[in-house]
Amino acid sequence: MGSLRTGRRERCGLGAVKGFVERYLTFVTANPVKVLIGSMVLAALLMAGMSQLTFRSDNRVFFADDNPELQQLERFEQLYGRDDNLIYVVKAREGDLFTPERLNAINEITDAAWALPDVKRVDSVTNFQRVRAVGDDIEIDHLARSGDSLTAAQARQLKADSVLEPLLIDRLLSRDGTLGLVVVQFSFQADTASAQSEVAMAAGQKTLDRFALQYPDLELGLSGSVALDHAFVEASTYDSSVLLPIMLVILLLIIVVALRSVVGAVATFLVIMLSTLCALGLSAMLGIPLSSPSVIAPNIILTLATCDCIHICAGMMRHRRSGLGRPEAVKMALLECWWPVTLTTLTTSIGFLTLSFSAVPPFAHLGIIVAIGSLMAWFLSVSFFPALLCVLPWRGKDSSVPAERFSGAVARIVLANPRRLLAGISAVAVVLCSLAFTNVLDDRYVRYFDQSFSFREATDRMNEDLGGFYILEFSLDSREEGGIATPQYLQEVDAFAGWLRQQPGVTHVHGLPDIMKTVNRAMQGGDANAYALPGNRDLAAQYLALYEMSLPFGTDLRNQLTADKRYSRLSVSLNDISTRDMTDLQARAEAWAADNTTLVAASARATGTSLLFAHIGNRNIQEMLQGIAMGVLVVWVIFLVAFRSLALSLIGTFANFIPCLATLGIWALINGEVGMAVATVASVTFGVVVDATIHMLCGFVRMRRDRGASSAEAVRATFESVGPGLVTMTLSLAAGFLCLAFSGFQINAWMGTMAALTIFVALLFDLFFMPAILLLLKPRQQGRGAVAMEAQ
Structure with a gap:
């Protein structure tokens, strides 16, 4: 009922x-x-x-504010600044870049890049700061200074000299000399980054179009985070x-x-x-x-x-x-x-x-x-x-x-x-x-875009010949003010960098030990056997101070070291590896640091947009x-x-x-x-x-x-x-x-x-x-x- x-x-x-x-x-x-x-x-x-209605174009729209990897990256950027960059990818259609005309073209692109809005730094093949021994002193100067007249023989000699520069080869210049980069760093504010990025991209594209017409023997393209956005x-x-x-x-x-x-x-x-x-x-x-x-x-x-x-x-x-x-x-x-x-x-x-x-x-x-x-x-x-x-x-x-x-x-x-x-x-x-x-999980964000995008073409070209679009970053702690000059710190960072260079997919590793070795070699008259770390803390601190004082405007180490000299940056460039291989490398790197270092082990935690x-x-x-x-x-x-x-x-x-x-x-x-x-x-x-x-x-x-x-x-x-x-x-x-x-x-x-x-x-x-x-x-x-x- x-x-x-x-x-x-x-x-x-x-x-x-x-x-x-x-x-x-x-x-x-x-x-x-x-x-x-x-x-x-x-x-x-x-x-x-x-x-x-608003539109967000920056790549960080993909990450929530409470994303742990984003929070770690933001802490990293508080120390070294944001990496908002535009990369001019310059490739020779035939031969290599080491001719007077092509080196001059790179110099012109480098000079024009300084005129882009909100620019704070420009690194290129030609303005690379080469450290050389000059008598009892050292000289730090551009690889090929803008305005200098070069002969074909001098250009070929520069190619031979470039091979001896670990901070240049596989970072800004491919090993065969056919592809080089002009990397433009910008100073964007977090709340206006999207608008600033679009303005910079428009100016950068206009510059690229002009040089593409002027130098038809060069294949030019734009990559970097600004081009990605x-x-x-x-x-x-x-x-x-x-x-x-x-x-x-x-x-x-x-x-x-x-x-x-x-x-x-x-x-x-x-x-x-x-x-x-x-x-x-x-x-x-x-x-x-x-x-x-x-x-x-x-x-x-x-x-x-x-x-x-x-x-x-x-x-x-x-x-x-x-x-x-x-x-x-x-x-x-x-x-x-x-x-x-x-x-x-x-x-x-x-x-x-x-x-x-x-x-x-x-x-x-x-x-x-x-x-x-x-x-x-x-x-x-x-x-x-x-x-x-x-x-x-x-x-x-x-x-x-x-x-x-x-x-x-x-x-x-x-x-x-x-x-x-x-x-x-x-x-x-x-x-x-x-x-x-x-199905296999893989999320390479460059491949979010098909080949109809010029950004994809330029980035693929860079990854194939040079690598470096995907980067892992480490901020390594010496645990004391000025501690980056201590022998133990430099040796541990150098050992960590050496291990990373041997890993599959890694194309270049750039850190403070490489700078110190370069300066030490120059101070020893350019002897190749002297490409080693300084023997004591005082000498390392002197070399670092000498190097910093000798750098021209716009090429300082503020994006590599903290002001108190407690932390230094270690950048690991990768080729077009899968996200699975990237996270595997991260895990193995952190495990290796934990097992083989004592000073930097706790801070050896990878970050970067690629990892996000x-x-x-x-x-x-x-x-x-x-x-x-x-x-x-x-x-x-x-x-x-x-x-x-x-x-x-x-x-x-x-x-x-x-x-x-x-x-x-x-x-x-x-x-x-x-x-x-x-x-x-x-x-x-x-x-x-x-x-x-x-x-x-x-x-x-x-x-x-x-x-x-x-x-x-x-x-x-x-x-x-x-x-x-x-x-x-x-x-x-x-x-x-x-x-x-x-x-x-x-x-x-x-x-x-x-x-x-x-x-x-x-x-x-x-x-x-x-x-x-x-x-x-x-x-x-x-x-x-x-x-x-x-x-x-």
Whole structure:
């Protein structure tokens, strides 16, 4: 008796909700103009926030303030300053750089670099400070001073001399002399770094273009952190100004072709534009900035908004074709789609909000912006969209649309072979899911950009011939003021540097011992055997003071030593090694220092931007797995509450989780490497692919409820009513995300490719796997679900 009362209370409560929905839809269809005005006023208020929208282009947007590696790097920079640099990569097209004309070109580039805004230091092949013995004294001067006249023989001699300079070779000059660098250091403030970086990049590019025309025998390019930040801007501009319009046109064409409704396409266009602009405006009010990963939020929002409109539009076309007038057709379609569209909005928003678990702030921002956009799309789809279609002239086509014919053909296949389909798809899924775990984590941030970016070309050229874009930094503590001159300190740092030079992937190591050895050699008349550390502390301190006093303006050691002479910097340049190898080198270096040094062991902790990116991939995956697990649990609970059937909730969750895992298996066959974008894709696609499952399950249960149909009849009817919208929606989703595959920014390209692939795999599950299971379910289990939906 108590159970009966509970059931009645549930039916009464859900019946009240259904009654409210019917009254609301009656109001919308009876007062379309009022609804249009009201929704437009609300949209205008939200869009006003776009005036506060900001964009961050610096690479540190990828790291949260509490990121431990970022905090360590900031402590390092407090001692030695920020390394905001622009690197002119100069390569001889034929021969080497050691001709009078080419050395003069490097000098001209070096002089021009001093004129760039906010510059604080310029290091190049020609202004390298060479230490030479001159009688009983030493001379510190440029390798090739600007303005000096050189003969071809003198230039060749400079090449021979360069080989003897460990601080130059493999750092600013390749060993074969074909590639050299001009490294420009800037003085940027942390709060204005993005703006200063863009100004410096514009000036640097203008200088590069001038010299490229003047010296056609040299291959010139720009690398460095400033060029990297600008590449993020370039990628974002392309994605928003080129890919977004293309995606929009493709989505609208799919609607016109699949549903044959120009009016529906126009109404959908207005909904997706308003949804996107409202989401951006509200996000700006919340203080959320855009960045290269999050700038694709509008692309995703317009895709999701299209899906809601497609289902409603497909239903309206069907009811209009059956003879209903516009308002009646709109109301009936919304009554059918209300619960599926509402549930899909809820699950999609949850899927994207799981991105807030990401260790990478731009991905968290992306999730929040898209979740807001999804909610706005739902609101406009059940208010603005139906009201507009009550006003605009349109009618249903007399013949069936292509999507209807396709879904009918699929239904016949499923009804004829449910067991075979279930067995075959399950076997393939098991194989693909097992392959998912063979992917290798690698996140080289230079490869975030394809070869269309000049930054990528220049950096690849530098890494291939010289190395040095990826750098590990150490700040080694002598534990006392002036302690860097002690023999023990210098010997331990030198031994550490020697061990690092022997490690795979290391191209150069630069530290205080190298300077001291160079000065000592010069003080001993240039004897090669004297390339060794000074014998005592006083002598080392004198040599260091002499060296510092002899350095010209702009080449001092403030970026190498602290003012109290307690700490010195050890820089380790790497070639294009994987993030896995980089973190392995870090661990081995710190372990070696702990085992083989006493004075510097505690401070031998690597840092640098390269390490930040190396670690963020692992941390992002670990934290996103927690978010995904939470999202899967919440979606399962939503299914359980909505359908009040354990069987249906498990089917729905399983039919969406497995395609995500299977896609990673396919990716293992295609690529095999995943970075920090992979966990993001899992969250994005899990939220999106649930949509089709909900529409399929809701359609199936509705047919069981309304008609008391058998499983076969319910599946067939579901394909007839839901199939066209589901197929069209999936095509729109896949096409929308696939457009992102053409982004030059590889994080977005990988995300688009994997998302489109996941959506396609999920469609196969929704069209073949899930109906096959529903056909084989016991009637009692289906009935429980049907009763639950009947109450709604």
